[in-house]
Amino acid sequence: EAGVVQSPRYKIIEKKQPVAFWCNPISGHNTLYWYRQNLGQGPELLIRYENEEAVDDSQLPKDRFSAERLKGVDSTLKIQPAELGDSAVYLCASLRSPTSFTGELFFGEGSRLTVL
């Protein structure tokens, strides 16, 4: 079974430029998460999808961040314009969404963003 796939793995941009990250979750996993992990910190939730519906986007900076999961499968996270403080690793994770929550998130390898 293929794991969570993210691209690109690395991205270097200048501030004020746009950037987009793509995630393909494990097949059959209905719940998809985007986390941001700053250097030396734990992952912090940005947005959570149940199928194509964003059910928790309270931590997403909506002035510059946007996300979509149009067909309830893969997802894109966009930042426009990027700021220096956006430098971080953006992690995508998925969960099958069983009736009994097990808490095991399957993470991708992340997309490391450096804003110059």
Next chain:
Amino acid sequence: QQQVKQSPQSLIVQKGGISIINCAYENTAFDYFPWYQQFPGKGPALLIAIRPDVSEKKEGRFTISFNKSAKQFSLHIMDSQPGDSATYFCAASRSRRDDKIIFGKGTRLHILP
């Protein structure tokens, strides 16, 4: 608002020793406490998890000890090996589908060969 406090930030242990990482939580509604392991350049992966109806869970060399009254839980790695060198995150959540997992800030563990 940090709801899961993890310590220490970094830890160095001799090969064969016991590594101990501690976490404390605030929200008494939390009822699921996983530990994730992350190697450089990789995403976190679930290592072991516990629910508060038991005080200890052991899987191989990894043990979670849970103290509900103190709102604390810890990860013990017995016979620590160089391959255990990684960053470890404790986490907490409520076992409802609409709840997110709150992660601690992580502990960088280095096992000396």
